[in-house]
Amino acid sequence: MSALQIQSGLGLLALALLAWVLGGCRRGVPWRVILAGLVLQIVLAAALLHIAPLRAAFALIGRAVDALAAATKEGTTLVFGYLGGGPLPFAEPFPGAGFILFFQGLPLVLVVGALSALLYHWRILPVVVAALAKVLSGTLGIGGATGFSVAANVFVGMVEAPLLIRPWLARLTTSEMFVVMTAGLATISGNMLVVYAFMIAPVVPDAAGQLLVASLIAAPASIVAALLMIPPRPGEVPDAGEQAEAPRLYDSAMEAVVRGTMDGLQLLFGIMAMLIVFVALVALVNMVLEPVTGLTLQVIAAWLFWPLAFAMGVPLEHVGTVAQSLGIKVVVNEFVSYLQLATSGGQGLDGRSRLILTYALCGFTNFGSVGIMLGGMTAMVPERRADIVRLGLPALVAAMIACCMTGAVVGMLVAP
Template sequence: MDRFIGLAGIVIILGVAYLLSHNRKAINDRVVGMGLLLQVLLAVFILKTGVGKAIFGWLGMAVTKVLSFSDEGAKFVFGILADNVKLGSYLGPENGFIFFFKIIPTIIFVACLVNIFYHIGLMQWIVEVLAKGLNYVMKVSGAEALSNISSAFVGQVEAQIMIKPYLRGMTMSELMASMTGSFACIAGGVMATYILFGVKAEYLIAASIMAAPGALAIAKIMWPETEESETQGVVKLKVGKQHSNIVDAISAGCSDGLKVGLNVLAMLVGFLALIALINYILGAAGGLAGHPEFGLNSILGGLFSGFAFVMGVPWHEASQAGALMGTKLVANEFVAYLQLKPIIEGHLLSEKTLAILSFALCGFANFGSVGIQIGGISALEPSRRADLAKLGFRALIAGTLASYMSATLAGLLF
């Protein structure tokens, strides 16, 4: 029965994409089919084969180990406040984790590492090699292949910087694919944060890798290519060095990481306070009808529980899972993963549901990100602002569906 539900989930996700297609007659079956096949093969390799499990298990441990080095800098600056073990021995284990003193240093450290990799050319090489592979298998254009692969490593706007020279001449379908890829993936810096929340690193790495072909497949259903691409068969990065030397790259990375970290903190304070206010109002209204427990989670859980169920979440857990999925879309993935943290620590949901949610929440697809992408990409190429605005919410839906597809495959193979 579980297998049947998962297969039905895949059909429903593809059906939603098809119903929302801009031009159903123009859908290229080969491009879509190869994208979905690649996503399935990646899922099977990562989640079912001994080699895949070993590789991604090792990657997960390696990433976690590298991230742990940020603690050394944090402890030097903040002392015991950055040591959750020692702090927990005084205040209790549940109070040992102080968000500011653990998350900000991690984001700064990851931003620093990414800048080093860019300066020495390692990141560009990895992105270009993977993009060439994606271009060869799916026969998509160079620009959209580069953008989608970049999205698995950097932020949603930073990924578009990789293809800045091509933005003016990109087709509407290419723009749609690039935006969808950015909505379906998360950046390395924030991925590090979710690992600290208790989400398995191998799930997050797998989700970002699987999202690239999945996002392209869904995007090509919802906005098929009907124009001539300028970069068909061309995969070449045109990103020069941004820093004078490696010390400059490290310094800039630390500054960028601090900006991102402070932005994350401000966003969390605002969103969590707003959610608390909404829950208070809804609870007061529900109390009049004898249901004081009524809140935003009740509404979002009801709206998204059906999606959670067809993705493989057991029905008795679907409402709670759906609430997190809805929070991710309405607020953002950071708030959703933060709400998932105590659930992981308390073992309040099954391992299968936690695996599905790890994939489903992995992506920048939320209402606020629509504005970020339109504003950020149009700053790179102002002539495309109207096109970006036209595609924004359609790409948001496509990115969400791509993440749900990865989550459904994870549920099928769990």
């Protein structure tokens, strides 16, 4: 085991300690569950990264993403012509000059949204989620409804997963509610997984499989971080046998395709608007900061997140670059961080550091996502509004720690 792998292992323990300290070092932390959660992260990652048949299975996911991208290009070319990826009517001045994100990258959200809805209607997705929920509930002792929501977050967003357990939401304990919220921010939806895999495929081998592994590991990581910060109160025992079931959302396959497409359209325009606004706001703040202090938000973020980057086992010469990407993820969103990783040719990072960063960025851990989650969950259970709002920012912190835990785990298992 190399020195950097040992650094990642010690960093994983340091991140767990950080979550405990930030939670106020509260009593009642279920240490057996915490240990089981840490072991489960390592076992899952080791199995998915090093067992040949599983690696081959995840390689197929990359081919599926390529197929989805090619199929989507057929549609965008028909609708948008050369803007959507068709033959250019002029000579391309440099490679990539003809790529327009909104017309060629983001439409994948529409296709994946329709496909996800169809898989849900055919009960394929609910079966997978239920199986993962049983693993989480059985090994980590969380309630069935909480486990179902966490498992669903591997495939859907931070609002859709709690919606699947809406009948149980009002009855969740504070600790369980915090687990649900943390998991929502520590993972990404299937729609965005495909988009990000398409973006970073040139610089991260087997990008789709790696992102899915990251989201799977983030499930137990989010439970560990959440329980360390806000453990169950004395005498508060979750009903581990209570198992939620995915409700039927569509009456037919055609309705699933239509509604999935419409939901994807709303998400596509939301992404576009958020990118424009947040990038513009960061640029505006930098216009004020830089002339006065000589600093930008990106530089400040690199300082603040330096310890987290180091804890994941990144070499010293690359810590600043990784820290800056983590900061951009929190201040703006992970889309911009992945886009920067893709367009910069890997930002000068070695392969292992790029992989660690890919895992650490895999989560909706940003202020905009917190606002979306709070709006959605308070609408579902207005009677728990005070609890949900109070837990919003702590959930962002716990989710960020959980994402860095996934980076540390992969750092342990991948040699320099």
